[in-house]
Amino acid sequence: MVELEEEPVKVSEPIVREAIIEESRIEEVPVRETDEVGIDRIAPNPDQPRTQFKKEEIEELAASIEKDGLLQPILVRQMADGTYQIIAGERRWQASKAAGxxxxxxxIKEVDDDQALELALIENIQRSDLNPIEEAYGYRRLMERRSMTQAEVAQAVSKGRSTVANALRLLDLPEEAQQLLFEEKITAGHARAILSVPTAEGRLSLTQKIIDNGLNVREAENLARLMSGKKDSSASASREPMPAVYKSVAKTLRETLKTNVRVKSSKGKNKIEIEFKDEEDLRRLFSELVGE
Incomplete structure (x- = not known):
């Protein structure tokens, strides 16, 4: 996975929603009583499925911890050198460090590497903390490391087999499309449209057109059908090419606002569409636009 230089546009969940880890697939293993350990003796798991944490959500949780303390223990396992590796709760650990x-x-849970990976994946999926690409790679690691089938992975994470299968299909995307999905510059709907194009060259071409033209999912699907040689009589399929200045403005706004932006023109009516996730994201965009 390519290192990101800028934070993805992902709005944090309410901090109070801490997960209950379902361990239906994990064998019964000894769990010691809750203990306190030095924060510098704890390290993240390199196999942690979640690879991105927003600065804002860490700061928000750190403020809560400064006020009320860390209410939910971090789930860890003890390593051979006496240090502890996080199984679940890396965000809480980062925020606790930030809170001082x-x-x-x-x-402290006694598990091996594969069990630790499975527990971490289950927790993140149940909390909807993973983006689609992280989730897909998590499933694949489970299948490879534990020699599990798609059906067994689905049972372990309490998902339907088709859900797991569809997630794994995302790994067939061009690397560029995977990165865009990781950065939330395209959606899972865009990804499905890209995957419907039969050739690798066509998939890469459609990916670029989605970004250059700010295509929504329906427009991407229509273009995918055309590229696959299927007829499409919809209005969007026969739309005039977008002027270069529209593409340039949309691209600049997307990079500046870190969200999806589309510039549209239809029947003499022009508009700019700016996506936002929720009220917090709307306030962020407003501040960016008015310079507050």
Missing amino acids: LKKVPVR
Whole structure:
């Protein structure tokens, strides 16, 4: 996965919603009582499925921890050198460090590498913390590391087999499209449209057209049908090419606002569409636009 230089546009969930980890597939393993350990003796798991944490959500949780303390212990396992590796709760650990805590409560679980990966994946999926690409790579790692079938992975994470299969299909996307999906510059709907194009060259071409022209999912699907040699009588399929200045403005706004932006013209009516996730994201965009 390519390192990102800018933060993805992902609005944090309410901090109070901490997960209950379902361990239906994990064998019964010993769990020690909650203990407090030095925060510097804890390290993240390199196999953690979630690879991106927004600065804003860490700061928000850190403020809550400064006020009320860390209410839910971090789930860890003890390593051979006496340090602890996070199984679930890396965001809480990062926020606790930001809040200046020297010790944090932990629950120590005796699991091997594969069990730790499975627990981490289950927790993140149940909390909807993973973007589609992270989720897909998590499923694939489970299948490879534990020699599991798609059906077994689906059972482990309490998902339908078709859900797991569709997620894994995202790994057939061109690397450029995977990165755009990772950065949330395209959606899973765009990804499905790209995957419907039969050739690798066509998929890459459609990916570029989606970005250059700010295509929504329906427009991407229509173009995918045309590129696949299927007829499409919809109005969007026969639309005039977007003027170069529209493409340039849309691209600049997307990069500046870090969200999807489309410039449209139809029957003499022109408009700019700016996507936002929720009220918090709307306020952020407003501040960017008016310079506050």
